[in-house]
Amino acid sequence: MGFYQEDLLMPVDSQWVGNSDKVLLHLAAVLKQVLAERTDEQQWQAVLNDIVVTEQAIALAKVLQESTTGLLIVGEMINHHPQANTFHQIIAKLAALTQSKWIALPNANSIGLTQANVLPQQLEKIDYYDLAGYVLLAAELEDFADPAAMRQSLQAAKSVIAMTAYVTEDVLSYATVILPIAPWTETSGTVVGIDRQWQSMRGVIPPKGDSRPCWKVLRVLANLAELEGFDYIESTAICNEAQARQAREGHETIAVPSIIDIAAPTLSQLEWIAFVPMYQTDAIVRRSQPLSDTPNNQQAMQAVVHSSTAAEYGIADTDWISIRHGEQSVSLSLRIDDKMAPNCILMPMSVGPMQQFARPYCHVSIRAQKKVA
Structure with missing residues (x-):
């Protein structure tokens, strides 16, 4: 199910494509069908009351209900969607009701960052395009969903600290301070794959010029601010600490609210x-x-x-x-x-x-x- 019929390089029974409104409605219809015989999900049933259940939705619901090894995979395009949270909530509910598993495919080292609890706080209360100050960690305008709006926000901010390996005209137009850091190829570190395997690596060459690995720059800034917990000598110590925490607290979970509100779609545009x-x-x-x-x-x-x-x-x-x-x-x-x-x-x-x-x-x-x- 998606926006484009991909060659998935494996046997596929069927593919269903539509714009994001249709995909969302189709998923909602599948969920409504799964909920049809339930007596303990009145809130969800009320939310989905106006959703029309199609024959395709009935067939897909049956497949999920009869499967013993169901897996729902959410890809990159949905993760970038403004309603990504709504998609995730519906899919998570489908997985829970059909004893299936679900996963949102990670971007970069997002699984490792989640396991290390490097997560935004008070996400719903902050307008990230209207802040007084920013610290950009190896982030360029191309890394934002709306580069034009982010450029305006950065240029209007009182303070912008850019930690970057590249000095460009864009960076010079908004940065108050530029701290040179090595790109990821020039520093040691650890990534966590979709299979939850930890893979550590060394930098292929020493950092160029006055640049330093990002973790060292953060350590120095924290030491100058007299913050506790930043007395690392090697990056392996950071990895070991994160692994120990993960062993104590178990795998990360994605918080999903129990109820949603599906807005009326605009299928004609x-x-x-x-x-x-x-x-x-x-x-x-x-x-x-x-x-x-x-x-x-x-x-x-x-x-x-x-x-x-x-x-x-x-x-x-x-x-x-x-x-x-x-x-x-x-x-x-x-x-x-x-x-x-x-x-x-x-x-x-x-x-x-x-x-x-x-x-x-x-x-x-x-x-x-x-x-x-």
Whole structure:
């Protein structure tokens, strides 16, 4: 179930595609069917009262209920969605009711950070685009869902400490202080994979110039502030402490509220389905010209629509299109692919010209355009 019919390189009984509103409604319909015979879930049943249960939803609910090894996997595109929490809540409830397991595929070292309790606090009470100060830890504008809004927030902030391996015009435009740190390739560290295996590594080369591994910079700052618990000599001590804590407290859990509110969908509008291209995921690969020149990366920078969507918007015979949201617009080359779900447009997020565009998963309008010189 998703936005694009992928070649999953394994036997697949069926694939179901739609825009995010339809995917959410489909999941809600499956959950409603699973709840049909329950007498102890009145709150959930009330929330899902207006959801229409389709034959496809009935069939999928039956598969989950009869399975003894059910596994629900949530991918990157849903994790980046503004309603990711709602998706997670529905999927978590489905898993609980059908004795299945579920997992949200991790980004970078998110599982390791969760196990080490490096988590945002009071998440729902903070507007991260309206703070007086920021500390950016190896984060560039391309790493945010809405780079244009984040640039404005950083430039308006009273203080911005940028811990980075790269000094760019963007960094100079908003940073109050720049602390040089080594990229992850030049420092030791540990990552935790989806299988919960801890994998430690050494830096391949010493840090360049005056840069230092990030953990050492944080240690010095903490020591200057006279904070306790930062007397580390080697990064392995940090790893050992995190592992000991994990052994005491067990595996991390994802907090999921028990009830949700499903807003009325807007199925008639064209939705931007956003993703991060393979070779744009971090500061190192983004700067690799050979990777940028690969066919995979070039194709990822295109806008992709279903042929029915192209016909509806009169763009079937053009190579370039203009995409607009409010006062913001961007031009991309067009690729028509019937593996794409109708009534949505697949475009990269936070890279190239998309840095100046709107937040992902917004509704857009499109029209044909002559090729940009």
